[in-house]
Amino acid sequence: MxxxxxxxxxxxxxxxxxxxxxxxxxxxxxxxxxxxxxxxxxxxxxxxxxxxxxxxxxxxxxxxxxxxxxxxxxxxxxxxxxxxxxxxxxxxxxxxxxxxxxxxxxxxxxxxxxxxxxxxxxxxxxxxxxxxxxxxxxxxxxPSLERQKEIVEKLERFFKNKELFDKQNENNAEILNKLRQSILQEAVRGKLVPQDPNDEPASVLLERIKEEKERLIKEGKIKKEKPLPPISEDEVPYEMPRGWEWVRLGEISAIVGGGTPKTNIKDYWENGDIPWLTPADLSNIKGKYISKGRRNITKLGLEKSSAQLMPKGTVLFSSRAPIGYTAIASNPLSTNQGFKSCIPYVMQMNEYIYYYLTYSAKKINEQASGTTFKEVSGSEVANFLLPLPPLREQKRIVEKVDQLMALCDELERNIEQSKKDSELLMQSVLQEVFKEA
Missing domain, CATH: 3.90.220.20 (DNA methylase specificity domains)
Incomplete structure (x- = not known):
């Protein structure tokens, strides 16, 4: 019974x-x-x-x-x-x-x-x-109070062990986050892959970038901007390998803001086919790339707002709380004003820039200012320091980081599965115990 x-x-x-x-x-x-x-x-x-x-x-x-x-x-x-x-x-x-x-x-x-x-x-x-x-x-x-007490004692033993197991999962997740950051740190300090003396140095790459900027200015595709301040010795946080150069992010890429078409005008939104992102769209993506957000805007909405259409390969960086979400556009898209995105003048640099911003996100967030919400401005993003390797070394760095991050992703999936298994076991134990009550 x-x-x-x-x-x-x-x-x-x-x-x-x-x-x-x-x-x-x-x-x-x-x-x-x-x-x-x-x-x-x-x-x-x-x-x-x-x-x-x-x-x-x-x-x-x-x-x-x-x-x-x-x-x-x-x-x-x-x-x-x-x-x-x-x-x-x-x-x-x-x-x-x-x-x-x-x-x-x-x-x-x-x-x-x-x-x-x-x-x-x-x-x-x-x-x-x-x-x-x-x-x-x-x-x-x-059941009787006596039986209730027995059930409590049994479950307390189980939950004590579950707590230890869950704590280990939390520790593993924390260690994994530190491992990811350590990989990125080694990458941007030139310690992850060997240098090749035959690589074209970053100084030559900077000359190419300078020429590309001048061409774009001449063609009217970008505006000539005030030169960024030179990098002083006091700003340089560590010594780089030979062939690398310290640069400001605004030297090697255009920093582009975003905008929001007026929400009460249907023609700006209805049947839109231009992907339009907010920082929240980047919060749960897996991997480096993103193709769309939760909303689209129309061509008219783009024209009537400060939003801009950015090309495939643009490095997206959320500059308004939450600060530090990063992704790479896998197709042309637009964003709201919560972004200061980077369009590299040499697009092959985009994945290295993505990883550097990912590495720097926490520090950037800590240094951000604001009362109502924290934010970093376009000029601040343009002034970010970045250690620039030779282009061929960038490619080797990105390939190695991709490989190591894939292993981290596998470890993360194992941790998540372990958490799910813990919850399933808990429900199984609870069901069995109360069925026998």
């Missing part, structure tokens, strides 16, 4: 009590992490900075459910360290009747698919929410 399923209405009591926030006091605020990851500290804040002056106070051991985020696993048991923390009216608090229900038993059951699948939000997709009565209708298996 199976264990009886009991509605939470018989085990929980909905609490709806509010306090008035004092401007002079300091408050802990908590929030529900998504994907059943529990309740955590959101921040510690002065009362004067809390806009809504009516708030709820949490007690350790209560069930806290987010009105909207419950549909994506936004719920959990309030931990002891968040006793007295506050939440808004968009959260629901429930006291647990511990004469019937072990709160740790409930804590673990909240992680199961069986609990999650009983959440039935109402409303439109983005704002679908649940009410306290919906929570209280959820059913859980309820």
């Amino acid at each position: 199976g264990i009886e399923l009991v509605e939470l209405s018989n085990l929980l009591e909905y609490q709806k009590e509010f306090i008035t926030i004092n401007d002079e006091e300091e408050y802990k605020r908590c929030t529900a992490k998504l994907n059943c990851k529990g309740i955590v500290l959101r921040d510690v804040i002065k009362g004067k900075d809390i806009k809504t002056k009516k708030q709820q106070v949490c007690k350790a051991g209560q069930l806290l459910v987010a009105e909207i985020d419950a549909k994506v696993g936004g719920y959990g048991i309030v931990p002891s360290e968040l006793e007295g923390a506050i939440v808004s009216s968009h959260y629901f608090l429930f006291n647990v009747n511990e004469e019937k229900l072990n709160r740790l038993y409930l804590h673990y059951y909240l992680k199961t698919d069986d609990f999650f699948n009983q959440i039935k939000p109402q409303g439109t997709t983005n704002y679908a929410s649940i009410r306290p009565r919906d929570v209280l209708k959820i059913k859980i298996p309820l």
Whole structure:
């Protein structure tokens, strides 16, 4: 005979009590992490900075459910360290009747698919929410308190091992990120591939670039710009191999901004066939190249805005928060104003420039300024220092980095699979344990 399923209405009591926030006091605020990851500290804040002056106070051991985020696993048991923390009216608090229900038993059951699948939000997709009565209708298996305690002890042993396993995955991911950065560092310092004395030096490449710029200016394709300042010895961060040259990014490529056609004019957007990117479009791409974003613009939209059509091979660099996303355009496209993109005067340099900007992204982000949001200007991007190898050596560097990054990608896939396996194992263990409850 199976264990009886009991509605939470018989085990929980909905609490709806509010306090008035004092401007002079300091408050802990908590929030529900998504994907059943529990309740955590959101921040510690002065009362004067809390806009809504009516708030709820949490007690350790209560069930806290987010009105909207419950549909994506936004719920959990309030931990002891968040006793007295506050939440808004968009959260629901429930006291647990511990004469019937072990709160740790409930804590673990909240992680199961069986609990999650009983959440039935109402409303439109983005704002679908649940009410306290919906929570209280959820059913859980309820064995004796003694059996609940046994289940908790078994699961605590399992989760202790899972925590160690997950921590190792996190460590491996961190090590992998450091490995990627180390590869790029070796590459841009000339230590990743051997030098060839027969390579045409970068100084000759710079002469070719100078000639190309002069040709483009003469043909009216680019404007003549104020010369960039010479590079002083104090600016040079390290010594380069023979045949390399320190240059400013604006010396070897055109720095191009972007723009956004007016969103209320349909002719700028409807049936557009020009890929138009925002920094968010670069946030999750795999590999170096990108061909399209989530939106297209029309030729008219391009003409009526500061957006520009950039050629295949352009190095895209997000210059407005988030700063440092990089990619290479695999076809002509345009971007919004959150980019300062680089069009190399010798296009064969684009992959090396891409890797150098990828390597420098964190440092650039740290040095960026801004109050409302951080940003680097076009002139700042043009003044970036870049160690320029001979063109043939650039090709060898890119090939080697590609090879090593492919190996890193494989390691990353293994780590991600390991994380998924950990979650699948957890669900399997939870299902088995509660089935035997």
